[in-house]
Amino acid sequence: MEENVVALSSPRELIEAVQRGSRPALKRLYELESPRLYGIALRMLRRPDLAADTVQDVFVQIWQRAQSFSAERGNAEAWLTSIVRYRAIDQLRKRGRETLSDDPTLGDRAEEPDILERLDDRRLGASLKRCLDGLDENQRRCVVLAFVDGLSHSDIAARLPAPLGSVKSWVRRGLISLRSCLQA
Amino acid sequence: MIPSDTEELQALAGEYVLGTLEPEAAREVEAALGANAPLRAAVIFWEERLYPLSSLAAAAPPPAETWPNIEARLGTAPRAGVWRSLGFWRGATAAAAAIAACLALYIALAPAPTAPSFVAILRAPQQERAAWVATANRGGGMLIRAVATNSAPADRAFELWAIAPGASQPRSLGLIPPDGRLELGIIPAALREGGALAISIEPKGGSPTGQPTGPVVFTGELVRSN
Numbered sequence: 193m194e195e196n197v198v199a200l201s202s203p204r205e206l207i208e209a210v211q212r213g214s215r216p217a218l219k220r221l222y223e224l225e226s227p228r229l230y231g232i233a234l235r236m237l238r239r240p241d242l243a244a245d246t247v248q249d250v251f252v253q254i255w256q257r258a259q260s261f262s263a264e265r266g267n268a269e270a271w272l273t274s275i276v277r278y279r280a281i282d283q284l285r286k287r288g289r290e291t292l293s294d295d296p297t298l299g300d301r302a303e304e305p306d307i308l309e310r311l312d313d314r315r316l317g318a319s320l321k322r323c324l325d326g327l328d329e330n331q332r333r334c335v336v337l338a339f340v341d342g343l344s345h346s347d348i349a350a351r352l353p354a355p356l357g358s359v360k361s362w363v364r365r366g367l368i369s370l371r372s373c374l375q376a
Numbered sequence: 377m378i379p380s381d382t383e384e385l386q387a388l389a390g391e392y393v394l395g396t397l398e399p400e401a402a403r404e405v406e407a408a409l410g411a412n413a414p415l416r417a418a419v420i421f422w423e424e425r426l427y428p429l430s431s432l433a434a435a436a437p438p439p440a441e442t443w444p445n446i447e448a449r450l451g452t453a454p455r456a457g458v459w460r461s462l463g464f465w466r467g468a469t470a471a472a473a474a475i476a477a478c479l480a481l482y483i484a485l486a487p488a489p490t491a492p493s494f495v496a497i498l499r500a501p502q503q504e505r506a507a508w509v510a511t512a513n514r515g516g517g518m519l520i521r522a523v524a525t526n527s528a529p530a531d532r533a534f535e536l537w538a539i540a541p542g543a544s545q546p547r548s549l550g551l552i553p554p555d556g557r558l559e560l561g562i563i564p565a566a567l568r569e570g571g572a573l574a575i576s577i578e579p580k581g582g583s584p585t586g587q588p589t590g591p592v593v594f595t596g597e598l599v600r601s602n
Binding site: 345 | 383386387390391393394395396399420421423424425426427428429430432433434435436437438439441442443445446449450501502591592
Protein backbone atom coordinates (compact mmCIF):
# COMPACT_ATOMS: atom_id res chain seq x y z
CA MET A 193 0.00 0.00 0.00
CA GLU A 194 1.45 3.34 -1.02
CA GLU A 195 1.70 5.75 1.84
CA ASN A 196 -0.30 8.93 1.73
CA VAL A 197 2.74 11.15 1.53
CA VAL A 198 0.76 14.36 1.40
CA ALA A 199 -0.08 13.70 5.02
CA LEU A 200 3.63 13.53 5.83
CA SER A 201 4.55 17.11 6.38
CA SER A 202 8.04 17.16 7.84
CA PRO A 203 11.29 16.47 6.00
CA ARG A 204 12.17 13.91 8.68
CA GLU A 205 8.99 11.89 8.08
CA LEU A 206 9.51 12.13 4.33
CA ILE A 207 13.14 10.97 4.55
CA GLU A 208 12.00 8.03 6.66
CA ALA A 209 9.43 7.17 3.97
CA VAL A 210 12.19 7.46 1.32
CA GLN A 211 14.20 4.97 3.40
CA ARG A 212 11.27 2.57 2.98
CA GLY A 213 11.51 3.08 -0.78
CA SER A 214 8.67 5.57 -1.36
CA ARG A 215 9.22 7.50 -4.60
CA PRO A 216 6.21 9.81 -3.91
CA ALA A 217 7.85 10.78 -0.61
CA LEU A 218 11.00 11.79 -2.51
CA LYS A 219 8.89 13.94 -4.84
CA ARG A 220 7.11 15.57 -1.90
CA LEU A 221 10.48 16.20 -0.23
CA TYR A 222 11.65 17.83 -3.46
CA GLU A 223 8.57 20.06 -3.56
CA LEU A 224 9.09 21.16 0.03
CA GLU A 225 12.87 21.54 0.17
CA SER A 226 14.21 22.17 -3.34
CA PRO A 227 13.73 25.99 -3.35
CA ARG A 228 15.70 26.29 -0.13
CA LEU A 229 18.41 23.88 -1.27
CA TYR A 230 18.65 25.44 -4.74
CA GLY A 231 19.00 28.87 -3.10
CA ILE A 232 21.91 27.61 -0.98
CA ALA A 233 23.64 26.08 -4.02
CA LEU A 234 23.05 29.19 -6.15
CA ARG A 235 24.48 31.46 -3.47
CA MET A 236 27.64 29.34 -3.32
CA LEU A 237 28.09 28.48 -7.01
CA ARG A 238 26.56 31.64 -8.53
CA ARG A 239 25.58 29.80 -11.69
CA PRO A 240 22.00 28.52 -12.16
CA ASP A 241 23.09 25.60 -14.33
CA LEU A 242 25.61 24.33 -11.76
CA ALA A 243 23.18 24.93 -8.90
CA ALA A 244 20.47 22.93 -10.71
CA ASP A 245 22.96 20.09 -11.38
CA THR A 246 23.86 20.10 -7.70
CA VAL A 247 20.21 19.83 -6.65
CA GLN A 248 19.76 16.94 -9.10
CA ASP A 249 22.79 15.11 -7.73
CA VAL A 250 21.60 15.68 -4.19
CA PHE A 251 18.14 14.20 -4.72
CA VAL A 252 19.56 11.19 -6.56
CA GLN A 253 21.95 10.76 -3.64
CA ILE A 254 19.12 11.07 -1.11
CA TRP A 255 17.25 8.31 -2.94
CA GLN A 256 20.28 6.05 -3.03
CA ARG A 257 21.68 6.83 0.40
CA ALA A 258 18.70 7.72 2.55
CA GLN A 259 19.96 5.12 5.04
CA SER A 260 22.85 7.34 5.97
CA PHE A 261 20.35 9.66 7.66
CA SER A 262 20.44 8.03 11.05
CA ALA A 263 19.21 8.44 14.56
CA GLU A 264 22.52 10.16 15.37
CA ARG A 265 21.10 13.21 13.66
CA GLY A 266 18.51 15.43 15.25
CA ASN A 267 17.69 17.66 12.33
CA ALA A 268 16.66 16.53 8.85
CA GLU A 269 16.88 20.02 7.32
CA ALA A 270 20.46 20.35 8.59
CA TRP A 271 21.30 16.98 7.01
CA LEU A 272 19.87 18.06 3.65
CA THR A 273 21.71 21.38 3.90
CA SER A 274 24.99 19.58 4.56
CA ILE A 275 24.61 17.32 1.52
CA VAL A 276 24.02 20.34 -0.73
CA ARG A 277 26.86 22.35 0.78
CA TYR A 278 29.45 19.55 0.52
CA ARG A 279 28.45 18.95 -3.08
CA ALA A 280 28.71 22.66 -3.89
CA ILE A 281 32.05 22.97 -2.08
CA ASP A 282 33.40 20.05 -4.16
CA GLN A 283 32.37 21.89 -7.31
CA LEU A 284 33.90 25.15 -6.11
CA ARG A 285 37.23 23.60 -5.17
CA LYS A 286 37.34 21.58 -8.38
CA ARG A 287 36.62 24.47 -10.69
CA GLY A 288 38.14 27.36 -8.80
CA ARG A 289 36.07 30.46 -8.26
CA GLU A 290 37.45 32.32 -11.26
CA THR A 291 35.58 30.18 -13.74
CA LEU A 292 32.38 30.65 -11.81
CA SER A 293 32.11 34.42 -11.76
CA ASP A 294 30.92 34.91 -15.32
CA ASP A 295 27.43 36.09 -14.43
CA PRO A 296 27.59 39.59 -12.94
CA THR A 297 23.90 39.58 -12.01
CA LEU A 298 24.57 36.90 -9.42
CA GLY A 299 27.11 39.17 -7.85
CA ASP A 300 30.31 38.57 -6.02
CA ARG A 301 29.30 40.92 -3.30
CA ALA A 302 30.71 40.74 0.16
CA GLU A 303 28.48 39.62 2.96
CA GLU A 304 28.02 42.71 5.04
CA PRO A 305 28.65 42.07 8.71
CA ASP A 306 25.39 43.77 9.70
CA ILE A 307 23.33 41.26 7.75
CA LEU A 308 22.93 39.26 10.93
CA GLU A 309 21.01 42.15 12.42
CA ARG A 310 18.51 42.01 9.61
CA LEU A 311 17.62 38.44 10.43
CA ASP A 312 15.20 37.84 13.19
CA ASP A 313 16.29 35.59 16.00
CA ARG A 314 13.69 32.98 15.26
CA ARG A 315 15.20 32.21 11.86
CA LEU A 316 18.78 32.26 12.94
CA GLY A 317 18.32 30.64 16.30
CA ALA A 318 18.77 32.84 19.34
CA SER A 319 21.88 31.07 20.59
CA LEU A 320 23.71 31.09 17.26
CA LYS A 321 22.96 34.79 16.80
CA ARG A 322 24.11 35.62 20.32
CA CYS A 323 27.30 33.59 19.89
CA LEU A 324 28.08 35.10 16.47
CA ASP A 325 27.52 38.55 18.00
CA GLY A 326 30.13 37.63 20.59
CA LEU A 327 32.85 37.06 17.96
CA ASP A 328 34.95 39.92 16.78
CA GLU A 329 33.97 41.28 13.43
CA ASN A 330 36.71 39.64 11.37
CA GLN A 331 36.05 36.24 12.88
CA ARG A 332 32.31 36.58 12.25
CA ARG A 333 32.77 37.67 8.65
CA CYS A 334 35.11 34.75 7.98
CA VAL A 335 32.67 32.18 9.37
CA VAL A 336 29.73 33.63 7.45
CA LEU A 337 31.63 33.99 4.15
CA ALA A 338 32.86 30.41 4.38
CA PHE A 339 29.55 28.85 5.38
CA VAL A 340 27.12 30.89 3.29
CA ASP A 341 29.22 31.77 0.24
CA GLY A 342 31.49 28.73 0.25
CA LEU A 343 34.66 30.83 0.20
CA SER A 344 38.04 29.22 0.87
CA HIS A 345 40.68 30.84 3.07
CA SER A 346 42.31 32.45 0.05
CA ASP A 347 38.94 33.59 -1.38
CA ILE A 348 38.19 35.29 1.94
CA ALA A 349 41.66 36.85 2.05
CA ALA A 350 41.06 38.32 -1.41
CA ARG A 351 37.56 39.47 -0.53
CA LEU A 352 38.18 41.30 2.74
CA PRO A 353 41.08 41.94 1.84
CA ALA A 354 43.39 40.59 4.54
CA PRO A 355 46.57 38.49 4.78
CA LEU A 356 45.96 34.76 4.34
CA GLY A 357 47.56 33.94 7.69
CA SER A 358 45.19 36.31 9.49
CA VAL A 359 42.17 34.76 7.78
CA LYS A 360 43.22 31.25 8.79
CA SER A 361 43.63 32.34 12.37
CA TRP A 362 40.30 34.24 12.43
CA VAL A 363 38.44 31.19 11.10
CA ARG A 364 40.03 28.91 13.64
CA ARG A 365 39.71 31.19 16.64
CA GLY A 366 36.18 32.09 15.58
CA LEU A 367 35.23 28.40 15.60
CA ILE A 368 36.83 27.78 18.99
CA SER A 369 34.99 30.75 20.54
CA LEU A 370 31.73 29.77 18.86
CA ARG A 371 31.93 26.27 20.19
CA SER A 372 32.51 27.27 23.78
CA CYS A 373 29.65 29.78 23.52
CA LEU A 374 27.25 27.31 21.86
CA GLN A 375 27.96 24.67 24.47
CA ALA A 376 27.64 27.03 27.42
CA MET B 377 46.29 12.84 11.50
CA ILE B 378 42.95 13.27 13.20
CA PRO B 379 43.65 14.89 16.60
CA SER B 380 42.34 13.33 19.79
CA ASP B 381 42.46 16.59 21.76
CA THR B 382 38.87 17.85 22.02
CA GLU B 383 39.55 21.46 21.05
CA GLU B 384 41.68 20.43 18.07
CA LEU B 385 39.11 17.87 17.00
CA GLN B 386 36.27 20.40 17.24
CA ALA B 387 38.22 23.01 15.25
CA LEU B 388 39.05 20.45 12.56
CA ALA B 389 35.42 19.32 12.36
CA GLY B 390 34.30 22.97 12.23
CA GLU B 391 36.64 23.74 9.33
CA TYR B 392 35.48 20.59 7.55
CA VAL B 393 31.86 21.74 7.82
CA LEU B 394 32.72 25.32 6.79
CA GLY B 395 34.57 23.93 3.78
CA THR B 396 37.85 25.73 4.50
CA LEU B 397 40.07 22.64 4.76
CA GLU B 398 42.50 21.89 1.96
CA PRO B 399 41.12 19.08 -0.21
CA GLU B 400 43.60 16.56 1.16
CA ALA B 401 42.72 17.35 4.77
CA ALA B 402 39.01 17.21 3.92
CA ARG B 403 39.47 13.74 2.42
CA GLU B 404 41.29 12.64 5.54
CA VAL B 405 38.34 13.74 7.68
CA GLU B 406 35.91 11.91 5.39
CA ALA B 407 38.01 8.77 5.54
CA ALA B 408 38.01 8.84 9.33
CA LEU B 409 34.29 9.61 9.79
CA GLY B 410 33.10 6.04 9.52
CA ALA B 411 35.15 4.66 12.37
CA ASN B 412 35.80 7.73 14.54
CA ALA B 413 32.67 8.39 16.61
CA PRO B 414 33.92 11.57 18.39
CA LEU B 415 34.83 13.10 15.01
CA ARG B 416 31.43 12.14 13.60
CA ALA B 417 29.70 13.71 16.61
CA ALA B 418 31.77 16.89 16.21
CA VAL B 419 30.87 17.16 12.50
CA ILE B 420 27.18 16.64 13.25
CA PHE B 421 27.43 19.27 16.03
CA TRP B 422 28.70 21.86 13.57
CA GLU B 423 26.34 20.86 10.77
CA GLU B 424 23.37 21.29 13.08
CA ARG B 425 24.52 24.41 14.91
CA LEU B 426 25.63 26.33 11.81
CA TYR B 427 22.72 25.19 9.63
CA PRO B 428 20.52 28.23 10.50
CA LEU B 429 23.12 30.44 8.75
CA SER B 430 22.05 28.85 5.47
CA SER B 431 18.84 30.92 5.71
CA LEU B 432 21.00 33.89 4.63
CA ALA B 433 20.78 32.43 1.09
CA ALA B 434 17.49 33.41 -0.52
CA ALA B 435 15.31 30.46 -1.55
CA ALA B 436 14.49 30.28 -5.27
CA PRO B 437 12.62 27.71 -7.35
CA PRO B 438 15.02 25.49 -9.31
CA PRO B 439 14.61 25.33 -13.13
CA ALA B 440 11.47 23.42 -14.18
CA GLU B 441 13.43 20.57 -15.79
CA THR B 442 15.23 19.71 -12.56
CA TRP B 443 12.68 17.23 -11.20
CA PRO B 444 12.11 15.45 -14.56
CA ASN B 445 15.91 15.10 -14.81
CA ILE B 446 16.03 13.57 -11.33
CA GLU B 447 13.25 11.13 -12.22
CA ALA B 448 15.05 10.15 -15.42
CA ARG B 449 18.19 9.38 -13.45
CA LEU B 450 16.26 7.39 -10.84
CA GLY B 451 14.84 5.21 -13.59
CA THR B 452 18.02 3.17 -13.60
CA ALA B 453 19.14 3.83 -10.04
CA PRO B 454 18.75 1.16 -7.37
CA ARG B 455 15.72 1.59 -5.17
CA ALA B 456 16.35 2.65 -1.62
CA GLY B 457 15.38 0.37 1.19
CA VAL B 458 16.06 -3.05 -0.35
CA TRP B 459 19.11 -4.00 1.69
CA ARG B 460 19.16 -1.09 4.07
CA SER B 461 19.77 0.36 0.67
CA LEU B 462 21.72 -1.69 -1.77
CA GLY B 463 22.28 1.56 -3.63
CA PHE B 464 23.91 3.04 -0.59
CA TRP B 465 26.84 0.73 -0.86
CA ARG B 466 26.85 0.33 -4.58
CA GLY B 467 27.31 4.06 -4.90
CA ALA B 468 30.95 3.74 -5.78
CA THR B 469 32.42 6.84 -7.36
CA ALA B 470 34.11 6.70 -10.71
CA ALA B 471 37.40 7.30 -8.92
CA ALA B 472 36.98 4.31 -6.64
CA ALA B 473 36.04 2.17 -9.61
CA ALA B 474 39.14 3.41 -11.41
CA ILE B 475 41.32 2.51 -8.43
CA ALA B 476 39.74 -0.93 -8.34
CA ALA B 477 40.29 -1.34 -12.07
CA CYS B 478 43.98 -0.38 -11.77
CA LEU B 479 44.49 -2.72 -8.88
CA ALA B 480 42.65 -5.46 -10.76
CA LEU B 481 44.99 -4.97 -13.71
CA TYR B 482 48.01 -5.12 -11.44
CA ILE B 483 46.78 -8.30 -9.87
CA ALA B 484 45.94 -9.81 -13.25
CA LEU B 485 49.59 -9.29 -14.25
CA ALA B 486 50.88 -10.96 -11.10
CA PRO B 487 52.01 -14.62 -11.29
CA ALA B 488 49.10 -16.90 -12.08
CA PRO B 489 49.10 -19.40 -9.18
CA THR B 490 48.40 -16.73 -6.58
CA ALA B 491 46.35 -14.42 -8.79
CA PRO B 492 43.01 -13.60 -7.24
CA SER B 493 40.03 -13.58 -9.56
CA PHE B 494 38.21 -10.72 -7.85
CA VAL B 495 39.10 -7.60 -6.00
CA ALA B 496 37.04 -5.09 -4.01
CA ILE B 497 38.07 -1.71 -2.70
CA LEU B 498 36.03 -0.68 0.32
CA ARG B 499 35.70 2.93 1.31
CA ALA B 500 33.67 5.08 3.67
CA PRO B 501 30.57 6.76 2.20
CA GLN B 502 31.31 9.86 0.12
CA GLN B 503 35.03 9.52 0.12
CA GLU B 504 37.43 8.18 -2.42
CA ARG B 505 40.31 6.83 -0.38
CA ALA B 506 40.55 3.06 -0.13
CA ALA B 507 40.12 1.80 3.44
CA TRP B 508 40.09 -1.99 2.88
CA VAL B 509 41.10 -4.24 0.03
CA ALA B 510 39.52 -7.64 -0.46
CA THR B 511 40.99 -10.12 -2.90
CA ALA B 512 39.31 -13.38 -3.84
CA ASN B 513 41.57 -16.14 -5.09
CA ARG B 514 40.94 -19.03 -7.46
CA GLY B 515 41.11 -21.47 -4.60
CA GLY B 516 37.69 -20.23 -3.48
CA GLY B 517 38.88 -18.10 -0.59
CA MET B 518 39.22 -14.41 0.10
CA LEU B 519 41.51 -12.12 2.07
CA ILE B 520 40.40 -8.73 3.33
CA ARG B 521 42.81 -6.37 4.98
CA ALA B 522 42.88 -2.77 6.14
CA VAL B 523 44.96 -0.42 3.99
CA ALA B 524 44.36 2.55 6.27
CA THR B 525 44.16 2.70 10.04
CA ASN B 526 40.62 1.62 10.80
CA SER B 527 39.52 0.66 14.26
CA ALA B 528 36.05 -0.11 15.52
CA PRO B 529 34.78 1.95 18.48
CA ALA B 530 35.50 0.53 21.94
CA ASP B 531 33.34 -2.52 22.73
CA ARG B 532 32.37 -2.87 19.09
CA ALA B 533 33.67 -4.95 16.20
CA PHE B 534 33.71 -4.67 12.41
CA GLU B 535 31.57 -7.31 10.71
CA LEU B 536 32.02 -8.12 7.04
CA TRP B 537 28.95 -8.64 4.83
CA ALA B 538 28.47 -9.75 1.28
CA ILE B 539 25.53 -9.35 -1.03
CA ALA B 540 25.47 -11.52 -4.12
CA PRO B 541 24.09 -10.23 -7.43
CA GLY B 542 20.30 -10.21 -7.25
CA ALA B 543 20.20 -11.11 -3.55
CA SER B 544 17.85 -9.09 -1.38
CA GLN B 545 19.72 -9.55 1.88
CA PRO B 546 23.35 -9.39 2.91
CA ARG B 547 25.06 -12.38 4.40
CA SER B 548 27.68 -12.26 7.13
CA LEU B 549 31.20 -13.36 6.24
CA GLY B 550 32.40 -12.97 9.81
CA LEU B 551 33.96 -10.56 12.27
CA ILE B 552 37.18 -8.81 11.34
CA PRO B 553 39.91 -9.31 13.99
CA PRO B 554 41.37 -6.16 15.59
CA ASP B 555 44.53 -6.50 13.47
CA GLY B 556 42.41 -5.61 10.43
CA ARG B 557 42.96 -8.83 8.52
CA LEU B 558 40.45 -11.60 7.81
CA GLU B 559 41.18 -14.64 5.68
CA LEU B 560 38.29 -16.81 4.54
CA GLY B 561 38.85 -20.33 3.28
CA ILE B 562 35.76 -20.22 1.14
CA ILE B 563 33.26 -17.60 0.08
CA PRO B 564 29.74 -18.04 -1.32
CA ALA B 565 30.01 -19.20 -4.93
CA ALA B 566 27.52 -16.56 -6.11
CA LEU B 567 30.02 -13.83 -5.22
CA ARG B 568 32.22 -15.05 -8.07
CA GLU B 569 29.68 -13.44 -10.40
CA GLY B 570 30.14 -10.04 -8.73
CA GLY B 571 28.26 -8.42 -5.90
CA ALA B 572 29.37 -6.13 -3.15
CA LEU B 573 30.97 -6.12 0.28
CA ALA B 574 30.20 -3.95 3.28
CA ILE B 575 31.49 -3.52 6.81
CA SER B 576 29.20 -2.54 9.66
CA ILE B 577 29.83 -1.75 13.31
CA GLU B 578 28.34 -4.45 15.54
CA PRO B 579 28.52 -5.65 19.14
CA LYS B 580 31.75 -7.51 20.00
CA GLY B 581 30.25 -10.94 19.37
CA GLY B 582 28.74 -9.96 16.03
CA SER B 583 25.27 -8.92 14.92
CA PRO B 584 22.67 -10.58 17.15
CA THR B 585 20.13 -10.74 14.31
CA GLY B 586 22.17 -12.13 11.42
CA GLN B 587 21.62 -8.85 9.58
CA PRO B 588 23.57 -5.63 10.06
CA THR B 589 22.31 -3.74 13.10
CA GLY B 590 24.88 -0.96 13.32
CA PRO B 591 25.92 1.68 10.77
CA VAL B 592 27.44 0.47 7.50
CA VAL B 593 30.77 2.28 7.50
CA PHE B 594 32.63 0.88 4.46
CA THR B 595 31.36 -0.48 1.15
CA GLY B 596 32.73 -1.62 -2.17
CA GLU B 597 31.87 -3.63 -5.26
CA LEU B 598 33.60 -6.80 -6.30
CA VAL B 599 35.41 -6.26 -9.59
CA ARG B 600 36.64 -9.03 -11.85
CA SER B 601 40.41 -9.07 -12.12
CA ASN B 602 40.92 -11.58 -14.92
